Amino acid sequence: MRRLNTRSSSPPSFSSEVMLSISAAALSFAPVAPVTHGVRAVTDVRMQTKADLEVLAKECNPIVGYWDPMNLVEYDQWSQGEAATIGFLRQAEIKHGRVAMAAFVGYLVQYNGIHFPWAISLNGMTFGDISAAGSPPEQWDALPTASKVQILLVIGALEMMSESTNILELSGNKHYMRGGKPGAFPKINTWCPHPVPFELYDPFNLSKNASEEKKAKGLVTEINNGRLAMLGIMGFMAEAAVPGSVPALMGRIAPYSGECMAPFSAGDANLPFVADMLKYQLF
Numbered sequence: 001m002r003r004l005n006t007r008s009s010s011p012p013s014f015s016s017e018v019m020l021s022i023s024a025a026a027l028s029f030a031p032v033a034p035v036t037h038g039v040r041a042v043t044d045v046r047m048q049t050k051a052d053l054e055v056l057a058k059e060c061n062p063i064v065g066y067w068d069p070m071n072l073v074e075y076d077q078w079s080q081g082e083a084a085t086i087g088f089l090r091q092a093e094i095k096h097g098r099v100a101m102a103a104f105v106g107y108l109v110q111y112n113g114i115h116f117p118w119a120i121s122l123n124g125m126t127f128g129d130i131s132a133a134g135s136p137p138e139q140w141d142a143l144p145t146a147s148k149v150q151i152l153l154v155i156g157a158l159e160m161m162s163e164s165t166n167i168l169e170l171s172g173n174k175h176y177m178r179g180g181k182p183g184a185f186p187k188i189n190t191w192c193p194h195p196v197p198f199e200l201y202d203p204f205n206l207s208k209n210a211s212e213e214k215k216a217k218g219l220v221t222e223i224n225n226g227r228l229a230m231l232g233i234m235g236f237m238a239e240a241a242v243p244g245s246v247p248a249l250m251g252r253i254a255p256y257s258g259e260c261m262a263p264f265s266a267g268d269a270n271l272p273f274v275a276d277m278l279k280y281q282l283f
Helices: 050-061 082-111 126-130 136-142 146-162 163-168 212-241 274-279
Strands: none
Touching: 050 082, 050 212, 082 136, 082 212, 126 136, 136 212
């Protein structure tokens, strides 16, 4: 891996990209009824068992195999049963893995000073100004409050979409705790009144004609890359917060004195409850 530039004077810019995609809207109508969205048949997906996880674990890493030191699979999540708990855990791992992969790559890009050349707001602030704030966590702190709120609202909207049974059923899927496919994000054009060019999940339909064998291999690859990315981005955060805590990154990651797990900093104290949150000391 290329050695990271540790200069703190000209860090990268915080560039958060949320790709909301969409294809053609699926609308149906009757001669005497108003136009309504067509509802697809819900796919009957079999709920996974512990035995399925053991097989998947071997496919992901034959050396380590199935490893659940906290017995999470046997924990009855919200009294929903083992199958629902497994669906919850599978969804959580895939989602966190995807976020971590984006975060890991984003950290490298920002740390090396790569940023968009245009303005980030109407007041003239540019991505270059954000990049000059320091390391990636410092760049997040330097973002205008409105930008942070917009990003968090978009993330919240995506979460609501992925948890909505009605929206999932329009894509022929179910909730991941009710037999749905973990990691499958619902289509947006099946319910959104304004069509968008790409879907968030598989925007270019690369898996449309893929064989089941190829899909299974791709799933294993995604899980492994996600696990590695989670370790990688947490390694960056740990070394920034506690210099020397990750020997392999010592001297390569700029220290960060803020709270890397807090979405808001002192510059956002005008928001409700933020001032009180900043007074709380975890350690």
